[in-house]
Amino acid sequence: MADRLLCETDMEFQLFDWLGLEDRLSSCDLDGETARAYLGLSQKLASDQFLPHYKASDVREPRLDNGSVYVLPEIRRALDEYRDLGLFGASFPEDLGGMGMPYLLSSASYAWFAAANCSSIGYTMLTGANARLIAEFASPSQVDTFAKPQIEGRWFGTMCLSEPQAGSGLADVRTRAVADGVDAHGNRFRVSGSKMWISGGDQDISENIVHLVLAKVPNASGDLPIGTEGISLFIVPKVLPNGDINDVAVAGLNHKMGNRGTSNCLLNFGEVDGAIGWMVGEPGQGLRQMFMMMNEARIAVGFGAAALACRGYLLAVDYARDRLQGRAAGERDGPPVAIIEHTDVRRMLLAMRAYAEGSMGLCLYSAALVDSPDDPDDAALLELLTPVAKTFPSEYGPKANDLAIQIHGGYGYTRDFDVEQLYRDNRLNPIHEGTTGIQALDLLGRKILRDGRGLEVLYARMSQTCAKADQIGELSGDADALRAAIAQVQATIDALRNHAKDQQMNNAAQFQTAFGLVVVAWIWLDQAVAVHALPHGGPMNDRLRAGKTKTCRFFFASDLPIAAPLLAQVASGCDVARAAEPDNF
């Protein structure tokens, strides 16, 4: 049997039956047939060109030789084919040379590739985010020069935010940009400083690399402004438009636990005379510009985590069907049975499916919201769900991958099976694009306590789901459980509002975990409702209905109930972590 990347039936169900993709296509002159062809092409290319070097890209890491980074040749070949098919431009508007696909659809395509080889497809994700940022905020000449070659896939892009001394704390960025006149590409600067954790910071795949660099412009006395307000955004290409090599040096490669196919560099800008860069938009807007794109980048991390979880789940299902071990419960003699017959293996498979497909559902739902920026409800809900779509898959995806190892037993702990690499690869996701802790502050502080509009929309949609589930006998109990969980979430938020301001974030992490469980319970219930609406009788639909319904049941029985004690801790204002002192450790 060919190695499955994602469950085709489930992706078809989620996109077309659950989220109604076909209806969403009419606004962009596409039809279901085109969408399916695009997804089919993605699945095939992912299987044929990306999956085969999954292991090789882990073993033969990018290497730094005489200042240049070289990656596994198979990565280049796969991305060449991706480019030749025009896939870099899939979600860009046609006037920029793209195909005008909705984000929901291009995200689903991305999920297929991420399941096959997350580190190889990573280059396209960064390139797309870079080009989108330029297309949104830069001048027409900057768009022509620096975004279009990326949309064509000839150039790749990076995001240069972190510095060795400043990871999550961007206020402390020390990279400086000194004005150097004006030219055809806008306000020119000389950029100098070190940028850390730059994925795709160098490689031998694309003709050029466009670095988007956060830096500060010193004031008259040469000091950098304090805080994040002084941060601006600069386009700093590896090769300048005139063909000269810019002053950007690879100071080192990071050697990671996983995700190794994506080169990850320490870049030194301006070691000689200052790297030439052009400011994007106005001074001091760098962080705002970057964060305008952050929703998509964070959802993309969620998709990656979900895809790795889904592939691990499918590998575990196949292994559990094949591997013979032990006897059926209560039996002593007779031949050994496939381990899928054992209750605890089924428990693990149900948990994996719940985390993997629940994560995928949450990300797809969020991606659909990205496509309707003019709907104020959708926009508010997207703001609220973004940290959840980033964090739940990043935290529960690795749990699914952990269970995939467990189902494989000792074999799962060896490098002969992909499940151990999936586990290592997925461990990146709680770290990059804002750690889990940062997301929790964003969720509770900014998206809930400061502005509750998204929450109102969420409650309304959850209520609609519950009302539909009430009509379906086997789902009505879960609808009641979801309503109770929503009530507890709201009571917890009410309690927090009565706490002192400096105590409200005491247990933001626990709140985020609980909130994620409630949101994903809703996603599952909503999918269970949708799967019941499918025509009965077809073997495919009946099997999907049974599987989805039981997984939903499992999540409500095993995972959602964990939210209650977590929310109780948040509501109590428990300050044991906040009040701990460095000396207590």
Add this chain to the structure above:
Amino acid sequence: MADRLLCETDMEFQLFDWLGLEDRLSSCDLDGETARAYLGLSQKLASDQFLPHYKASDVREPRLDNGSVYVLPEIRRALDEYRDLGLFGASFPEDLGGMGMPYLLSSASYAWFAAANCSSIGYTMLTGANARLIAEFASPSQVDTFAKPQIEGRWFGTMCLSEPQAGSGLADVRTRAVADGVDAHGNRFRVSGSKMWISGGDQDISENIVHLVLAKVPNASGDLPIGTEGISLFIVPKVLPNGDINDVAVAGLNHKMGNRGTSNCLLNFGEVDGAIGWMVGEPGQGLRQMFMMMNEARIAVGFGAAALACRGYLLAVDYARDRLQGRAAGERDGPPVAIIEHTDVRRMLLAMRAYAEGSMGLCLYSAALVDSPDDPDDAALLELLTPVAKTFPSEYGPKANDLAIQIHGGYGYTRDFDVEQLYRDNRLNPIHEGTTGIQALDLLGRKILRDGRGLEVLYARMSQTCAKADQIGELSGDADALRAAIAQVQATIDALRNHAKDQQMNNAAQFQTAFGLVVVAWIWLDQAVAVHALPHGGPMNDRLRAGKTKTCRFFFASDLPIAAPLLAQVASGCDVARAAEPDNF
């Protein structure tokens, strides 16, 4: 600052103040000074000889060359020194050439080494278990020939249980042993079959390797007996007493995600004329003999997992003190603060300490029970706690290591820091010596539903702890919480007894998780009581008291409450996993 392996203050507290090690030594003619000297020596040797090659043993794995396995030379040098100091024999009786240390003390020594380099010290753990099994069940001549050289550390040992087709399901062992006469070493057999996952299966460290092999003796018609009753235990040395090389071939090396310094082999016994082996004790007793030693092996796994968690915790504390990032809550200007000032970092450190030191406490407590086999209460409690001492550290230790990565941010995901290796190394522990799922069946099925004596003892000791905690103001609330949790455990067991027999194990995994949380909550409360009894005023004691008390508080606030919904699920008899069908996946 030198790299810390375990917290010295905590180990001193747990062993001497909490568990009263000094009193336990009188029965074996040792005193506290000797014990401390032995522990100090262990700590020093671990730091000087085992820690320095921790990374190297991960990078330069054992290699198979022309049928022989070669390991990193530093592993051999470290183990040579360990042997020269007589440490292989530490816990063996003096008449066998050992030092007669109690298991509690030798386990604490083991923990220091496991924290420094779990895969290098792994060879000694296997060797000790092998020699102990021979010493317990084999004939005097077998003990002289095969156990004593291991107690001296000249020969190493292995445990050969699993086969490629039979991991957890030992009933399906196919290795056969055919009678081949009697000689000075007892009943001789010719052994043939393949054994998988053999740690230390070959290496170039010791003069000889003693394999303890589970195999079946065919009946008159040449068939192997069905089930586990037909399994016998055989001593199969790599080099025979006459100096001939035995018929044992290394068919392959497994390449693991972590724990790489311990070679792990597929061994083929008897490819030529049958490997020569001698039966230990009576036919058909193999599994019983193996399981008599299993308590110690499982607790040793717990110790390894706890030690890795402890080291990760200390690395994270040091990193969190040094790493500057962000501002104190509510501040905008001023210099960046150490990340230990952030509430969410403190939350992670508290969780890590709770899991790491709680695991260590559980293992030390269990090891102390091993030392009093004649006390029926202790013996019953040991039976009950063994699966918990194996599983809680194996499941929560990796969680602590996961948080250690998270505290290190991107740096933690690189191989430049040890935390990623600790995470990979610890992932083995839920798999070997009985998976987490197997432990859950043992705990709930065998140790609780079949024979509740251990539980009675546990309840009595928990009640004593609660009664003492009632007298200490800041602990009395946690005593109430523990009593409530105990009541829910008992109510859950009562409910299970009313379920149909074939439904009782439906949620054994969830029960085990909940039970582990309740047990470790008790360990924490008992340590909090003990730390309050220390003389007040000394800065060391005051700091220990504050740290222990807050960590206990954290575990009761954040982790123990998770037990309630899990137990509710168990009590409900939820059969969603059991009733799932292969077709649902």
